[in-house]
Amino acid sequence: MTSAPPILTVRGLDVDIAGSRILTGVGFDVPASGVTALLGRNGVGKTTTLRAILGLLPDGGRVTAGRVTLAGEDITAEPTHRTVRRGIGYAPEDRGVFAGLTVAENLALAERPGHVHDYDLVHDLFPELAARRGQRAGTLSGGQQQMVAIARTLLNDNVLVVVDEPTKGLAPRVVTEATEVLERAARRVPLLLVEQNLAVVRRLAGSAVVLDAGRVVHTGDARALLADPARTTALLGVGSHSSNGAA
């Protein structure tokens, strides 16, 4: 049990995109350690929630109500560069890895001015990246590219890392590899994770937040939720033992 205050709080968040209400009154806490999974069926607003936190809503998107705090500081609708400087790392769904650049160049591009760049930590956690530092990122496996994306967030002294669907489209063996990467990362920094693969959620997440049609419909212990097949099916529309691949 931790009595530390949450690293991130979201309260009463309303988001409109192109005149449509996408999120309504979204509220949850992200504890200061471990993995918090943001769950829900396709199109319920998970990515929009992450983007609203990061100030990365698409053109025509805006926060119309609510409040987001990071380490107690109000970051609601703040420009992304300022939020990132406060110490949020983001690994987007497409991983954002530059295929034509080497592993070392991809990492160097992530160096944030004014932060400590902990290459020792990154190479300690991901020795494979040290071995492949001269390799072009486009020739890496999906799991190795995910490693680069996560390593970039750990290079700077972030207080929270946000990861969007890290195992999407990966083969089962690579899902296992990517899950191990996230497990290693979570020992260093709290994670807010959007993930559809419930085997991955079961292995990593301590707490779960479930969205449906742009609203939070459940918050609580992730494993307790997944241990209740009827509740899991009702909230997520899938059995608690389903997954897109092994983890």
Ligand SMILES: Nc1ncnc2c1ncn2[C@@H]1O[C@H](COP(=O)(O)OP(=O)(O)OP(=O)(O)O)[C@@H](O)[C@H]1O
């Ligand atoms: N740029 C946009 N313009 C218009 N509507 C959008 C835009 N981005 C998202 N939406 C709408 O917002 C809703 C939530 O989308 P979002 O991508 O946040 O869902 P999600 O839960 O992450 O889904 P998925 O699991 O499919 O990625 C959807 O109805 C989507 O069509």
